[in-house]
Amino acid sequence: MPGPSTELVQQLYRTPPDRFVAARDAAVADARRAGDPTTARELARLRRPTVAAWLVNLLAIRRPELVADLVHLADALRAAQRELRGSRLRELSAQRRAVVGALVAEVRKLAAAEPEAPPAGRLPLAEVEATLNAALSDAEVAEQVRAGRLLRSASYAGFGEVPRPQLRLVTGDEEEPEAPPPTRRPGVQREGRGAAPDRAGERAAQAERAAQRAARAERARRRRALDREWDRARADQQRAEDELTEATGQERDGVAVLDGIETELAELERRRAVAEQDLSRARLARRAAERAVTVARRRAGEIEAAVEALAAEEGDADAGGGAAD
DSSP states (O other): OOOSOHHHHHHHHHSOHHHHHHHHHHHHHHHHHTTOHHHHHHHHTOOOOOHHHHHHHHHHHHOHHHHHHHHHHHHHHHHHHHHTOHHHHHHHHHHHHHHHHHHHHHHHHHHHHOTTSOOGGGOOHHHHHHHHHHHHHOHHHHHHHHHTOOSSOOOOOSSOSSOOOOOOOOOGGGSOOOOOOOOOOSSOOOSSTTHHHHHHHHHHHHHHHHHHHHHHHHHHHHHHHHHHHHHHHHHHHHHHHHHHHHHHHHHHHHHHHHHHHHHHHHHHHHHHHHHHHHHHHHHHHHHHHHHHHHHHHHHHHHHHHHHHHHHHHHHHHHHHHHHHO
């Protein structure tokens, strides 16, 4: 048999996380009753997503066209990064911020329409935003987002998916060698009209050498300026990467804390269910004991009344015997 349908899987991943396990187990039971063990096994392997992953899945399932736009933008960003197209990168970066902001707002609207979603103040929108930004930089994350089957939120700590090309600065030493002066035939230069062309050629060669020196000096000046710009750019990049690493670490710590709290909440819910069952059994036992006490008291009262009646009869009998004597 082919296994679970896409519609069934999407229906499960649209289910809020606190009801996911119950819905999945019910679907597994239905598949087993229908005699479909393959579907039952595959459904049983599905894992409950976190709240942030569920919100991203909800976006992918409810608004697939928006997620498709996000994937197209991710492809364009990676292409611009590979080609080092600065102006295109700046344009796409501004578009990225707008798209991610719009998607986060759409997630908030979708959650508000879900009756069992957490309240707006408790929605992990920062994790949703981090996941969407990761999808813009990582093709694998983008595909997971588009599939609508995320289990955990994602984050991205880097600049581009491919190694940066090696850049080489051209120095003056790598220019073409200076052209040698025109070769003059040995011998004594004649005076008169024949010397003028030689002097003109020498002046032209000197002018050409001066132009070449000026060009080399200009290139050296531009190279020094580029070196300074490159140093500043690398310092800015390192500072930004350090800030991103710190922010990513803080986000990771926050996710770990949230996961721990969710685990504790799940354990508390389990203990609460057990305690409620124990309390229900105790209440039933108390009511049974109360009924038993009522029956016992009534029986004791009846016996006591019978004893008193018997004692009265005996007293009357004793009194009648004494009068006869």
